[in-house]
Amino acid sequence: MSIGEIWAILRRRWYFMVPFTVLSLLGGAYLYETVPVSYESQSSVALLDSSAVARLAPTFGNPISNAGGSLIVTADVLIRTLESSDAAKELHGRGVTDPYTTGFAPDSESPLLVLSVTGTDREKVLEETDILTAFAGEQLDALQAAAKVPPAYLVQTAPVVLPQTPVAESKNRYQGIAAVVIVGVVSAFLLSILVEGITVVRRRRNAAARPRQARAPARERVGWLNRRVDATAILTVYLALAFFIPSNLALPALGGVGTPANVFALLGLLWYLATWLGGRILPAPGTRFVRVSMCVLGTAVLMAYIADAMRESSHQEILGADRGLIGYLVWVSLVVLTSAAMQERGRLDVLMRRVVVLASVVAAIGFYDFFAATNIADSIHIPGLQTSVAQVSAMDRGAFTRPRATTAQPLEFAGMLAILLPFAIQQAFDPVRRHRHVLRRWAPVVLMGGALPLSVSRTSIIGLLLVALVMVPRWKPARRWAAIGVMTASVAVFKVLVPGLIGTITGLFASFLSNSDSSTQARTVKYSAIVPYLKEHPLFGRGFGTFTPDLYFFTDNQYMLTLAEMGALGLLALLVLFITGIHHGGAVRRLARTESDRELGQAFFASSLVALVSSATFDSLSFPMFAGMFFLVLGAGGSYLGFVRREAAAAALPAVPRKASEGRLPQLVESR
Numbered sequence: 001m002s003i004g005e006i007w008a009i010l011r012r013r014w015y016f017m018v019p020f021t022v023l024s025l026l027g028g029a030y031l032y033e034t035v036p037v038s039y040e041s042q043s044s045v046a047l048l049d050s051s052a053v054a055r056l057a058p059t060f061g062n063p064i065s066n067a068g069g070s071l072i073v074t075a076d077v078l079i080r081t082l083e084s085s086d087a088a089k090e091l092h093g094r095g096v097t098d099p100y101t102t103g104f105a106p107d108s109e110s111p112l113l114v115l116s117v118t119g120t121d122r123e124k125v126l127e128e129t130d131i132l133t134a135f136a137g138e139q140l141d142a143l144q145a146a147a148k149v150p151p152a153y154l155v156q157t158a159p160v161v162l163p164q165t166p167v168a169e170s171k172n173r174y175q176g177i178a179a180v181v182i183v184g185v186v187s188a189f190l191l192s193i194l195v196e197g198i199t200v201v202r203r204r205r206n207a208a209a210r211p212r213q214a215r216a217p218a219r220e221r222v223g224w225l226n227r228r229v230d231a232t233a234i235l236t237v238y239l240a241l242a243f244f245i246p247s248n249l250a251l252p253a254l255g256g257v258g259t260p261a262n263v264f265a266l267l268g269l270l271w272y273l274a275t276w277l278g279g280r281i282l283p284a285p286g287t288r289f290v291r292v293s294m295c296v297l298g299t300a301v302l303m304a305y306i307a308d309a310m311r312e313s314s315h316q317e318i319l320g321a322d323r324g325l326i327g328y329l330v331w332v333s334l335v336v337l338t339s340a341a342m343q344e345r346g347r348l349d350v351l352m353r354r355v356v357v358l359a360s361v362v363a364a365i366g367f368y369d370f371f372a373a374t375n376i377a378d379s380i381h382i383p384g385l386q387t388s389v390a391q392v393s394a395m396d397r398g399a400f401t402r403p404r405a406t407t408a409q410p411l412e413f414a415g416m417l418a419i420l421l422p423f424a425i426q427q428a429f430d431p432v433r434r435h436r437h438v439l440r441r442w443a444p445v446v447l448m449g450g451a452l453p454l455s456v457s458r459t460s461i462i463g464l465l466l467v468a469l470v471m472v473p474r475w476k477p478a479r480r481w482a483a484i485g486v487m488t489a490s491v492a493v494f495k496v497l498v499p500g501l502i503g504t505i506t507g508l509f510a511s512f513l514s515n516s517d518s519s520t521q522a523r524t525v526k527y528s529a530i531v532p533y534l535k536e537h538p539l540f541g542r543g544f545g546t547f548t549p550d551l552y553f554f555t556d557n558q559y560m561l562t563l564a565e566m567g568a569l570g571l572l573a574l575l576v577l578f579i580t581g582i583h584h585g586g587a588v589r590r591l592a593r594t595e596s597d598r599e600l601g602q603a604f605f606a607s608s609l610v611a612l613v614s615s616a617t618f619d620s621l622s623f624p625m626f627a628g629m630f631f632l633v634l635g636a637g638g639s640y641l642g643f644v645r646r647e648a649a650a651a652a653l654p655a656v657p658r659k660a661s662e663g664r665l666p667q668l669v670e671s672r
Contacts, residue, residue: 006193017189020188025184037169039167042164043162044105044161045115045159046111046158047071075104075113087135099119099314100132103550103551115132117132129163136157140156140157189274193273194277230343235268239354241261242624242628242629245260246408247406247407247408248377250385251385254323256624265330265337266329266330268333283339283340284342285642287639289641293580299573300569303540304570308321308546313543317542317548317551321543321544324543330628331631335634359424359448363447364451366403397457397504400504408624411457413451416625416629418459418466419463421463421464421467423607426600431595458505461505471602533564538568557617559615561619578615580608580634581604581607581611581634581637584641585603585607586601587601588637592644597644607633
């Protein structure tokens, strides 16, 4: 269905669009006038070692120089004490009636606490922040007094940032207004399309009952609004937005899920619903399994949302749960567009080729970031978009700058390239593309495969090894040994061109195996710290999207994060997704009738396996670019499986014998 046709339907059903739109605008205006602006004030408190410890070398009596990692546990105990119900009652008696939060300072490895109070009265918020800051010191003294700690070994609090002037938090207000307006307009849109679809069905039935009359063919109007739009065109725009707009830039009213790519994916879902309800398209046959797996995930998300609504969650957690629902709808959009909306295999091949080409451009940007020791995302500023993270800066490991290109983090950069690399390899070997220049076929493989080690992470190397272990053994001996030779030569090239890189990467794995790596130890500590949250809500979790780093901490593990947010049901749904992707690859390879399709199935298998394993190394689905590419590949795998199944079924049908009269050709008689 073209944009012009959708616009014509909305004009015909104006009696739905106009009232609903006006009501949503009036509702938004009402919220704007009635919902007060909230203000937030913050203070920061550091824990200092006791004077007895500070006298030890090499601090020479300076307690500030002893604000080290040894007090992390003490700070965690203090945070839990301040968040307890007894502390809340005591603070309420002292006049702190507005919501308050306590936690570690972002990106801080020292015992630095951030205390914040949010309310609608600016002067009262500042007063309550003063009370909370003083109360934190009193609670630490009370804890140590209860433990009978000698005075010389008392840990003390030192305010390093005094209570700040309250700042207006208008974002939450605008989020509610935007939600009301969006729900009203989308409801009017879907109702208009649904009524139009019912009318079209009735009109077709009446036309079938009446005798047909010859009519002159209608002339189609030519214009860009009347051009046919398909899923490949929509997803191409999504890919351009996802790859080339930094994933940390988002619409302020939607938070981290409000990236331009995600918003466009939701519009693509509305296009599909309009085309489907209007009777212009039917879901592609044989692709239902992948959408069923998304329904399993949707059940877990919905149950976690209900669980969050039934407990005493903070306002930030409620907003996080709402953003989680929006993020899930984005994933549904990608799966539906790549599976149900794909009607031609050729268009799906075009989409996968564009995915590889655009990803290779991002890999090339990563090369630039690595060798220029910079981050190109710093120089990209788009009016109307704000960063959804605290800061975007270059990250170093050893003597190397870890590239991120337009992603939010080097791990996302590595994970995204690792799940797309198998398709670059498959397309390079595809016999259909052998007439292309060798540079056009192999440049994406070189760029994507070469950029992975530059991220200086274990995730990238594990991804490379998994791709090699899955794909290489399936090749013929000549190609297999050639690939092994190329990989061996690549290690030598990196050792010469980038001295120290191979040693740094091997050192990462050596420290991991010896359990002497600081990042590994930090993750192990987080695993034990997350257990109390799992015990509170073991089945449905705390709410999808609520376990945010600003309220809790980074988990650096998608499975642990899923357990905290969606419980055991969510973990099961996540595993179903990964297994579905692996099943797609195996089924395509098993049913394939050509060598090209068999290698394509192996690429889907390798991609899903990389996603399965790498999700244990970082919270993968929290990053929009990695999550978008994973669900796009997941839906594409289901679509390819549908095409391969239909081709196999058509090949299995016996040939229908023709009648003798049809098979006998007329003979030409020579006249003399």
